[in-house]
Amino acid sequence: MTAFRYHDEILARYPAVVGGVILARGITNGPTPGSLLAAYQAEQQATLQRLGNMPLSQVPALAAWRSAFRGFGVDPTQYRSASESLLRRLTKKGDIPGINLLVDLGNLVSIRYALPVAVFDTRTLRGTVTVHFADGSERYTTLGQNEVDHPEPGEVVFLDETGLVIARRWCWRQSDQSAAQEDTTEAIITVEAHHAGGRKDIEAALNDLLELLKQYAGGSFTVGILDAKNPLISEQL
Secondary structure, three states, X not given: OOEEEEOHHHHHHOXXXXXXXXXXXXXXOOOOOHHHHHHHHHHHHHHHHHHOOOOHHHOHHHHXXXXXXXXXXXXXXXXXXXXXXXXXXXXXXXXXXXXXXXXXXXXXXXXXXXOOEEEEEOXXXXXXXXXXXXXXXXXXXXXXXXXXXXXXXXXXEEEOOOOEEEEEOOOOEEEOOOOOOOOOOOEEEEEEEOOOOHHHHHHHHHHHHHHHHHHHOXXXXXXXXXXXOEOEEEOOO
């Protein structure tokens, strides 16, 4: 059974965090369909128009993630949240290239709300995935590499019950094992916020993700919004 939760120590330090989570089964990934790719490209242009000349550091959702990173000792200008990295690429290069259906679907929603969206393939995961502070012994493999690395003690990671890290520095980078592949059929999909008014944005982003998943990927979904009062979601079997 797939489950996802925030550790008590995370919620004690970050009591305002809100996480939207989708546990997906029976989904279909693959090359991004033309209609989704067109919608993604249109969203990129709309995002550029919306941002105008505003520095990314002044976008409330991104500023809150920078503060969260500083809270566990990470310089957010050296290690950027996934959403800021996407928007930085977009504002500097003018576009974000497509990867596959699930990744592009997540990135579309990410740039729309300036929130990190992650799609984790669950085939190698065991037990509950927990967001918690690392002790440094956990195992992590960088995307596209084979060498096993370890997070820094005190770093926020996503971790399964075997000590396998699937995301480092909270929402900086996913692991090789968890990346959405073209044959991905089961996934944990997350979108998270720290800023004031974040719950409203999480609700909207979660709704958009579900609509896009139902339209393009199919499958069945267990959906929830996590916070300090409701820190766990598990599949309804």
